[in-house]
Amino acid sequence: MRAAPSCCSSSRSPTRRSKLPRDLTQVEMRKLELARAMAAEPKLLIADESMAGLSQSEVDDIVSLLIQLNERGITIILIEHIMRAVMKFSQRLVVLVSGKKIADGMPDDVIRDPEVERAYLGQ
Amino acid sequence: MANSLTIEKIDAAYGAVRVLEDVSLNVNAGETVVLLGTNGNGKSTLMKCVMGIVRPRAGRIVVEIDGEKHDLVGRTTEQIVDLGIALVPEGRRLFPRLTVEENLLLGAFRREGARAARSRTWISASSASRGWPSAAASSPAP
Numbered sequence: 001m002r003a004a005p006s007c008c009s010s011s012r013s014p015t016r017r018s019k020l021p022r023d024l025t026q027v028e029m030r031k032l033e034l035a036r037a038m039a040a041e042p043k044l045l046i047a048d049e050s051m052a053g054l055s056q057s058e059v060d061d062i063v064s065l066l067i068q069l070n071e072r073g074i075t076i077i078l079i080e081h082i083m084r085a086v087m088k089f090s091q092r093l094v095v096l097v098s099g100k101k102i103a104d105g106m107p108d109d110v111i112r113d114p115e116v117e118r119a120y121l122g123q
Numbered sequence: 124m125a126n127s128l129t130i131e132k133i134d135a136a137y138g139a140v141r142v143l144e145d146v147s148l149n150v151n152a153g154e155t156v157v158l159l160g161t162n163g164n165g166k167s168t169l170m171k172c173v174m175g176i177v178r179p180r181a182g183r184i185v186v187e188i189d190g191e192k193h194d195l196v197g198r199t200t201e202q203i204v205d206l207g208i209a210l211v212p213e214g215r216r217l218f219p220r221l222t223v224e225e226n227l228l229l230g231a232f233r234r235e236g237a238r239a240a241r242s243r244t245w246i247s248a249s250s251a252s253r254g255w256p257s258a259a260a261s262s263p264a265p
Contacts, residue, residue, distance in 0.1 A: 016223060033217060043188055048170060048213040077158060078157045078158070089157060090157035096165050
């Protein structure tokens with residue numbers, strides 16, 4: 001669990017680590033989910049909409065955590081709808097529509113792709 | 124440290140509903156990749172295929188870790204976690220009756236070393252006192 005405490009600094013506090021999830025804030029719960037996955041010491045981390053429902057500053061908080069993990073050498077795949085997080089975080093962007101990949105490339109190029117705009121952002 | 128993931132021509136379906144069609148994707152070591160798409164377009168399913176939760180109908184998923192290639196299709200989820208892949212599932216899947224620390228211990232129990240040993244000791248003690256099935260405690264780290 002070497003990686004977990006730095007990912008979930010709240011868990012370092014002895015009073016917080018004995019708390020139940022319902023006593024955590026929304027963003028603390030998300031950090032705990034990430035920390036639990038990091039406790040398995042993965043080399044590849046997949047996070048499925050781990051920022052849904054968070055405020056903008058909380059999203060930034062989680063994104064900076066994920067960037068720190070990546071800087072430690074962990075490869076990360078994120079499923080994400082929050083464009084603020086997507087554009088801040090991704091080195092590459094892949095788009096799936098109806099079970100098919102329609103785009104794969106640099107984030108700035110992909111979001112300008114007419115097919116992506118049509119399929120994802122609406123006409 | 125070459126820890127890359129190669130997804131090749133994956134097809135997946137839930138019963139008669141085809142969810143993924145011929146999806147290929149490569150993720151290089153140390154890269155951050157975002158999968159984008161509206162609801163119901165196969166993103167979570169594709170990741171579930173990587174984790175061995177959904178078995179694809181066709182295609183290959185190969186992970187290269189520390190220079191060694193491993194084919195993931197057909198492996199169990201715990202074997203895939205042991206190889207060094209972890210998933211944070213969608214929708215707040217914490218164990219509500221367990222504390223923060225206990226939730227973290229559950230994340231660690233497949234690993235090796237002192238923390239994992241502590242995790243397994245805790246799981247086996249809890250299994251007895253809380254009436255959990257003993258399977259979790261009896262499956263050792265590889």
